[in-house]
Amino acid sequence: MNYRHSMTCYTEGIKVLAPVKWRGLDGLMSVFWDAEGQPGAKGYYLSPDPRIVIFFNDVSPHIRMTNRESGVIDHFRPMMRAVYVPAGVALWTTFTSPHRFSHLDLHLHKDKLLRFLSPSVGSSAALTALRRPVEIQDVGAIETLASLLVDEVSHPSKPAIYAESLVGSIVSGLLDIPDSGSEQPNGRLTQAQMNKLISRINGRSDGRLTVAEMASTVGLSESWFANVFKQTTGKTPLQWQLGKRIDLAQKLLVESELTIADIAAQLGFSDQAHLTKAFRQIAGETPAAWRRMQRLL
Structure with missing residues (x-):
């Protein structure tokens, strides 16, 4: 041709x-x-x-x-x-x-x-x-x-x-x-769609997307996306995204000397207390305690 x-x-x-x-x-x-x-x-x-x-x-x-x-x-x-x-x-x-x-x-x-x-x-x-x-x-x-x-x-x-x-x-x-x-086999997101979401989240310095932006990333309506996302991961889109943001917080706690307040600001939390509450909910420790523990390993 x-x-x-x-x-x-x-x-x-x-x-x-x-x-x-x-x-x-x-x-x-x-x-x-x-x-x-x-x-x-x-x-x-x-x-x-x-x-x-x-x-x-x-x-x-x-x-x-x-x-x-x-x-x-x-x-x-x-x-x-x-x-x-x-x-x-x-x-x-x-x-x-x-x-x-x-x-x-x-x-x-x-x-x-x-x-x-x-x-x-x-x-x-x-x-x-x-x-x-x-x-x-x-x-x-x-x-x-x-x-x-x-x-x-x-x-x-x-x-x-x-x-x-x-x-x-x-x-x-x-x-x-x-x-x-x-x-959408079995009402679930494909692995390729999940990979696109993860790549898009990783491309954001604060790890934040609206549900509408997440839905658009995989080419679905917002309401349908929220439904199949929960079927796929067992979590709502925002619960899953919060976990990814805490992953980023852990990476910064280990790899940088940023204060916890600075990490909270970089990741879009309202303040240090907001990050601490979310971090403890997911990781089981405060950010300060988690950082100390990692530095002892």
């Missing part, structure tokens, strides 16, 4: 630092960028085709993203290491601090993706996966596959099928593919 991607793209304050490397394959285009953004730099991207963006360093403290045209600051969220953007979904980005970054863009023809996924998961599940956005911070093996693909894009040395198979593995590992064509 002869394929040339088409994307509307506007950037401001972003400078390309090296020649762009690209390679056209059957139904897809691979493009590698090395660039730098200044504080306040921004970008707008809209493609009629699905695409994948994989960053080779952590950009979440420096780049924020939104799919809402208004650009209200509350609508922005940290940019994750790997992002799947469905066809026709607009993306706005802004830099909060200067940052050099490199990333691989994969522009994919919808028919190519359907032909790849449908024999294994069925056409219905494949179409569902193509409509679901994905944002993950823990890229794991996907980064390794992307690095191999960048090497082949930069210095082609193998048949095209090698690069195409790398893309196929990236797609399989990243897209949120329903199990057996069922979006």
Whole structure:
């Protein structure tokens, strides 16, 4: 399939630092960028085709993203290491601090993706996966596959099928593919949906999301999400989220010298007493006692 991607793209304050490397394959285009953004730099991207963006360093403290045209600051969220953007979904980005970054863009023809996924998961599940956005911070093996693909894009040395198979593995590992064509088997969230929630929570410095934001992350209505989440975890979304925030508090207590009051403020608790009450409820100890115990281990 002869394929040339088409994307509307506007950037401001972003400078390309090296020649762009690209390679056209059957139904897809691979493009590698090395660039730098200044504080306040921004970008707008809209493609009629699905695409994948994989960053080779952590950009979440420096780049924020939104799919809402208004650009209200509350609508922005940290940019994750790997992002799947469905066809026709607009993306706005802004830099909060200067940052050099490199990333691989994969522009994919919808028919190519359907032909790849449908024999294994069925056409219905494949179409569902193509409509679901994905944002993950823990890229794991996907980064390794992307690095191999960048090497082949930069210095082609193998048949095209090698690069195409790398893309196929990236797609399989990243897209949120329903199990057996069922979006909510047994009224529960899929593991892929839970992974998306965990990645989104981990991308927030305070570990906080509203129930509406959590529901939107996995593509469900707020009321349905609350129901299936309780079926999946045995906890309400906010109870589960509080546990994750206490996990963050424990990490800060061990790895930093922040005071308990500072940790409370960073994680969005109203004050030290609020954190202490929640911490004791979940961990069985006060933060101070828990920190002392860990330092004795």
